[in-house]
Amino acid sequence: MPISKISPYDVIVIGAGVNGCCSAYTLHSAGLRVALIDQDGIASGGSGAAGAFISPKISKAGELKEIMTEAHAEALAFYTTHFPQFTLVKPLLHIANSPKEGEKVESFKHETHIKHSNIPHAIQTLLSDEAKNASSIYFDMGAVVDAQGVCNAMAEGVDFYPLKVEQLLHAGGCWHVGELRAKNLVLSIGAYPKLLPIDYVGLRGIWGHRIDIETSTHIPCILHHHVSISPTTKEGIVAIGATHDVHYSPFSGEAYDIEQGRNILLEKASMTLKLNNINILKDYMGLRSGSNDYLPMLGNLVDAEATLEKYPHMQHGKAVDSSEYIYYPNLTMINASGGYGFVLAPYLAKRLKEFIIGAKALDPILSPSRFFPRWAKRKSFQS
Ligand SMILES: Cc1cc2nc3c(=O)[nH]c(=O)nc-3n(C[C@H](O)[C@H](O)[C@H](O)COP(=O)(O)OP(=O)(O)OC[C@H]3O[C@@H](n4cnc5c(N)ncnc54)[C@H](O)[C@@H]3O)c2cc1C
Incomplete structure (x- = not known):
């Protein structure tokens, strides 16, 4: 591998929609060196199209409602405090x-x-x-926020690279994306083709x-x-x-x-x-990119092949604790915000920061790995 002239970042964020921009802003504000990448520019995907209303979700009592209520309050405070002009x-x-x-x-x-x-x-x-x-x-x-204005403002001061990522490589304790490298990778690519073999992530x-x-x-x-x-x-x-x-x-x-x-x-x-x-x-x-259970995704990604190799019986429905799965190292996905990306982004970015900097555990309810056991079991019927 050629030696990169660019000194390493703490975090590479792929995807400059509201989730990527808000994550980059929050991590950068906390003092981390952040590289933000997008193939088409800032807020060029679903985020640039959004009406970007910061509205409560009218839903019945349950996990989703609790998360959305908290996210809504945090988003109102976040945008009115940090980006009142938008x-x-x-x-x-x-x-x-x-x-x-x-x-x-x-x-x-x-x-x-x-x-x-x-x-x-x-x-x-x-x-x-x-x-x-x-x-x-x-x-x-x-x-209501100005979707493109606020994404651009959040990305200000963060190193931005216009780049279509084709491949992710982890070697020597770092993620390598083109010439860039960092210990941590955040994948916030919305409804675009996944960059890893993660078919269990239903979007x-x-x-x-x-x-x-x-x-x-x-x-x-x-x-x-x-x-x-x-x-x-x-x-x-x-x-x-x-x-x-x-x-x-x-x-x-x-x-x-x-x-x-x-x-x-x-x-x-x-x-x-x-x-x-x-x-x-x-x-x-x-x-918009949505999950089957309407909850957003914030969490590490299971390496499906390695996990099934270690626990082949998962394909017959045998339960394995999620802490035993094999995960891609230092890689966090933020996705599946559905029609509430602007409401959820500050909430998700705050918890991402607490995880990366403070080693605070992420909420397992939001983990993309929640879909893995069912997918593994279904896979055995298909093969
Ligand atoms: C019409 C419309 C109205 C909406 N209204 C609201 C609303 O009122 N309130 C609200 O909260 N939400 C609203 N939403 C939803 C909100 O826009 C989404 O939840 C949000 O955009 C999701 O953001 P994201 O960052 O996850 O994905 P995106 O904004 O889709 O960003 C993903 C980015 O990743 C980049 N990317 C993908 N693959 C690669 C690659 N291989 N290499 C480099 N870059 C890559 C893409 O170019 C894109 O810019 C609306 C959405 C739409 C479409």
């Missing part, structure tokens, strides 16, 4: 888009400690009958389209209903988004129908309120 704070009205969601909203309303109140009359009068009659919750404080890419528009209708708060309609950090610009398309993939080679996407967005927006004199300014599209 953060617009506004009340947030969440309206159920179906009777089933209405039940969730009602039970969330009774359980949540997040401050909420009655919908002001001025907002009521804007709403369609459908929106008025649906269950809803009006939070006194919501926020789904969910395509989304959103638009920025001008309208003569004044939007006084953030509205979430069939789609979100919201003022943005850019004066006079209203964001509408986003679609959720599980069938389309940009990796299929098929062309995406932008006109159709725009029509869907405008039609859905019209179910909440009437927008007058619309002028579409810009389209944003990208892939």
